[in-house]
Amino acid sequence: MPPFIARRRPPVESPSGDVGAYRLSEPLADSSAGTRRTWPLLRDLKPCVSVAVANLFDQRARLIAAVSGVAVSLFLLLLQISFVTAFSQKVTELYDDFDFDIVIVPDSYQIMLSFDTMNRIVLDIARATGDVADTYGLNVDVLRWKIVPTDAEGRSMLIGIDAPAGFVRDKAIRDAWPVLRTPHTLVSDRYSQKGAGPVTPGSVVEINDERLTMRGQFKLGQFFYSEGAALVRNVDFPRLTGRDPRNISIGLVKLNPGVSPEKAREDIAAALPSGTRVLTKSQLEKQERAYFFSTKPIGFIMDISMIISCLIGGVIILQVLSTEIANRMGEYAVLKAIGAGPALIYGIGLSQAAVVSFGGLAPALVLGWLVLAVVQMGTHLNTGLALPIVLEMCGITAVLAAAAAAIVVRRVDRADPASLY
Amino acid sequence: MGEMVLLGLRLLVHDKRRLFAMSASIAVGVVIMFVQLGLLEGILDAQAIVARLVRGDLMVMNQARVDLQHWDTMDPYEVAQIAAAPGVAKVTPVYEDHVGLTDPDGNNIRRIIVFAFPPDADSLPLDLGDPKKVSAALEGADGFLYDVRSRPIYGQIRPGMNINIDRNPLPVLGLVRMGPDIINDGNIFMSEGEWLSRRPWAHPIMAVVRLAPGASIDKVRKAIVEQTPGDVAVYTPAQAREREIASTLKSSPIGLIFGVGVIAGMVIGAINGYQVLYTEVSDHLTQLATLKAIGFADRFLHGAIMAQALALSGTGFIVGVLVALGLDAYVATATRLPIHIDPRTAAFVCAANLVTCALAGGLALRRVGAADPASLY
Numbered sequence: 197m198p199p200f201i202a203r204r205r206p207p208v209e210s211p212s213g214d215v216g217a218y219r220l221s222e223p224l225a226d227s228s229a230g231t232r233r234t235w236p237l238l239r240d241l242k243p244c245v246s247v248a249v250a251n252l253f254d255q256r257a258r259l260i261a262a263v264s265g266v267a268v269s270l271f272l273l274l275l276q277i278s279f280v281t282a283f284s285q286k287v288t289e290l291y292d293d294f295d296f297d298i299v300i301v302p303d304s305y306q307i308m309l310s311f312d313t314m315n316r317i318v319l320d321i322a323r324a325t326g327d328v329a330d331t332y333g334l335n336v337d338v339l340r341w342k343i344v345p346t347d348a349e350g351r352s353m354l355i356g357i358d359a360p361a362g363f364v365r366d367k368a369i370r371d372a373w374p375v376l377r378t379p380h381t382l383v384s385d386r387y388s389q390k391g392a393g394p395v396t397p398g399s400v401v402e403i404n405d406e407r408l409t410m411r412g413q414f415k416l417g418q419f420f421y422s423e424g425a426a427l428v429r430n431v432d433f434p435r436l437t438g439r440d441p442r443n444i445s446i447g448l449v450k451l452n453p454g455v456s457p458e459k460a461r462e463d464i465a466a467a468l469p470s471g472t473r474v475l476t477k478s479q480l481e482k483q484e485r486a487y488f489f490s491t492k493p494i495g496f497i498m499d500i501s502m503i504i505s506c507l508i509g510g511v512i513i514l515q516v517l518s519t520e521i522a523n524r525m526g527e528y529a530v531l532k533a534i535g536a537g538p539a540l541i542y543g544i545g546l547s548q549a550a551v552v553s554f555g556g557l558a559p560a561l562v563l564g565w566l567v568l569a570v571v572q573m574g575t576h577l578n579t580g581l582a583l584p585i586v587l588e589m590c591g592i593t594a595v596l597a598a599a600a601a602a603i604v605v606r607r608v609d610r611a612d613p614a615s616l617y
Numbered sequence: 618m619g620e621m622v623l624l625g626l627r628l629l630v631h632d633k634r635r636l637f638a639m640s641a642s643i644a645v646g647v648v649i650m651f652v653q654l655g656l657l658e659g660i661l662d663a664q665a666i667v668a669r670l671v672r673g674d675l676m677v678m679n680q681a682r683v684d685l686q687h688w689d690t691m692d693p694y695e696v697a698q699i700a701a702a703p704g705v706a707k708v709t710p711v712y713e714d715h716v717g718l719t720d721p722d723g724n725n726i727r728r729i730i731v732f733a734f735p736p737d738a739d740s741l742p743l744d745l746g747d748p749k750k751v752s753a754a755l756e757g758a759d760g761f762l763y764d765v766r767s768r769p770i771y772g773q774i775r776p777g778m779n780i781n782i783d784r785n786p787l788p789v790l791g792l793v794r795m796g797p798d799i800i801n802d803g804n805i806f807m808s809e810g811e812w813l814s815r816r817p818w819a820h821p822i823m824a825v826v827r828l829a830p831g832a833s834i835d836k837v838r839k840a841i842v843e844q845t846p847g848d849v850a851v852y853t854p855a856q857a858r859e860r861e862i863a864s865t866l867k868s869s870p871i872g873l874i875f876g877v878g879v880i881a882g883m884v885i886g887a888i889n890g891y892q893v894l895y896t897e898v899s900d901h902l903t904q905l906a907t908l909k910a911i912g913f914a915d916r917f918l919h920g921a922i923m924a925q926a927l928a929l930s931g932t933g934f935i936v937g938v939l940v941a942l943g944l945d946a947y948v949a950t951a952t953r954l955p956i957h958i959d960p961r962t963a964a965f966v967c968a969a970n971l972v973t974c975a976l977a978g979g980l981a982l983r984r985v986g987a988a989d990p991a992s993l994y
Contacts, residue, residue: 255895257980258891258892258895261891261892261980262888262892264888265888265889268881268884268885268888269881269885271881272878272881275877303725304717304727304728306728310728311715340681351687391868491770491802493799493951493953493954494799496951496952497656497948497952500652500948501652501878504648504652508649508885511642511645511889512885512889512892515642515889515892515893519896522896523899574870575870
């Protein structure tokens with residue numbers, strides 16, 4: 197016979213309604229008289245948790261294995277949720293540095309790094325609609341620069357900007373503007389990768405046979421587009437990239453107060469010639485994210501990995517609960533025989549599920565916090581463990597525990613007091 | 618020895634439903650390992666797909682093209698210089714660039730990769746199907762071949778349709794199969810003449826070399842380097858593939874991400890195995906105690922448990938392979954990545970599963986100590 201809790205703490209019926217070390221919330225006579233409550237109230241929680249913990253700790257090695265399994269699956273899930281959240285923020289990070297309501301792009305636009313351009317005159321046409329307070333031109337291209345003096349080559353995203361006016365939200369980019377007015381100057385992305393070469397102030401690179409000195413830094417870190425990034429003025433951008441100086445990659449539009457973005461979008465789209473697309477800021481961000489998470493396989497891979505992690509966590513909890521209940525049918529029969537109601541019986545199962553799952557969540561969060569901090573340092577993705585993700589993980593863990601308990605716990609009904617004799 | 622194994626197996630097979638449930642539990646770790654390795658290999662294979670499809674002995678590229686995702690081109694005269702190198706039977710230039718394809722369903726312009734090359738059936742540089750059919754399609758008329766494994770964003774493209782390429786309508790001459798990678802979503806193929814009529818100043822991105830019969834690869838490689846101005850690198854297709862895989866692993870964290878996934882699969886396999894074997898031993902404690910009572914040593918019982926562990930690793934692996942085959946096929950269809958189970962991966966997962974089950978069996982042996990003959994009375 198396996199050791200069981202009743203052997204160590206024999207239940208003793210007392211006039212006060214105590215069963216062994218645990219006080220039942222209802223007098224035993226109530227349940228035998230047919231008054232059955234299915235769900236435990238808060239006051240029933242203590243005996244449920246006490247029995248659950250004692251039962252689980254009876255086989256410590258198995259408990260450790262189960263908690264470790266749940267921890268591994270929740271750790272994987274945490275990594276995936278954090279990556280998706282951080283990457284989702286990162287793909288629109290440059291746009292987040294600017295304050296605008298509407299964007300005008302070439303009709304071939306898929307993501308920020310599109311190679312088509314459009315005539316800057318579209319900004320003037322947009323202004324003529326009457327909805328627009330101000331406009332702003334952005335240029336984006338990826339090019340190869342030569343690192344001076346090593347002559348090694350690095351790939352970088354060059355971003356051309358207009359004078360900040362009221363558009364630039366990011367202080368580092370606003371501060372970059374006066375610096376960029378010095379000839380042959382660029383402002384580098386502090387989060388550039390090694391392949392882009394040194395990006396500290398004073399570093400020199402050669403673009404299109406022109407030597408430029410880095411005189412400031414901002415933070416971007418969009419490693420999926422290029423190894424590095426740098427800001428220049430839009431007046432310098434065409435000279436460095438060979439682009440037509442009349443053209444821009446992206447037009448940002450700020451609306452007059454009170455103008456609906458959707459109405460303005462329609463007005464501007466109607467005024468512009470073919471070959472352009474007009475999107476509200478939220479449409480743009482949605483499209484940008486959809487490209488990475490729906491068109492590219494990243495989203496699908498992450499989704500399937502998250503589903504697998506949840507299934508594994510759920511299966512392990514299910515397995516532990518199932519074995520626990522199967523091994524302790526005798527003890528459950530004893531509890532029933534002495535009058536314990538379903539509140540206590542089911543509550544024990546639910547508590548066991550909660551202990552195993554939240555017992556796994558704790559180390560998963562600690563390990564995840566460490567790993568995600570390392571990832572954040574290496575990739576500059578915002579993968580730090582934030583409160584919303586912790587709450588999301590708690591919610592998922594609670595659902596897994598409840599689902600596993602709901603599937604298994606009714607097996608306790610098979611515990612038959614008659615079988616004890 | 619034989620009796621130990623026989624006892625272990627009989628204990629397992631006497632309840633077939635339970636055996637299936639236990640195998641399914643072990644299979645969870647196997648499936649995770651297969652999926653993680655499948656995704657990793659699929660991504661690496663997709664990134665290096667051009668090297669895998671090359672029909673030739675050597676690939677010559679600009680030295681600055683440190684991986685196949687870089688766009689550094691060669692000077693066209695270098696193709697002629699390579700052709701003049703001793704031991705070279707045929708050299709074929711390959712052009713690669715991106716164009717805007719207007720999808721016929723939504724009328725959206727989507728970036729797509731275009732490959733162009735001389736459509737000579739004997740020297741087609743890429744394996745896109747029957748060379749004669751590919752060559753006949755590209756030689757016959759203006760137009761392009763569409764890669765049907767491209768991602769669905771390009772819409773339903775069928776032969777005979779006129780599709781706008783950079784806003785100019787061009788007929789679809791046929792369909793071929795190549796597949797996208799993580800960065801690029803799809804491919805089209807044109808003849809060199811068609812491409813140069815659109816981009817007259819285009820430079821080749823690589824040259825595919827076929828050796829003369831009996832020529833030594835090393836000697837020809839050396840001759841090509843000497844013949845050209847020294848700005849090209851020469852690889853065999855296998856070397857180019859290995860270089861691409863190494864470059865992808867170095868430049869992105871996918872090795873780490875999927876490596877952690879494989880380790881997690883092993884850990885979960887071991888934990889599940891332990892849980893399953895623990896329950897199995899617990900449920901048979903009375904029988905094990907009886908065996909002890911009639912004089913069987915602990916070593917005999919341990920042998921029976923280990924036999925169960927190894928048998929379960931086999932049944933779990935079989936169930937895992939079957940599930941992984943279905944799952945990989947589904948993921949491959951959804952992502953358009955070449956995800957499949959190759960024998961090397963299968964051997965690795967089989968060995969890892971065997972180790973984790975043996976480890977789980979070793980841990981579960983402690984439970985046999987609870988079988989007490991005195992408890993029978």
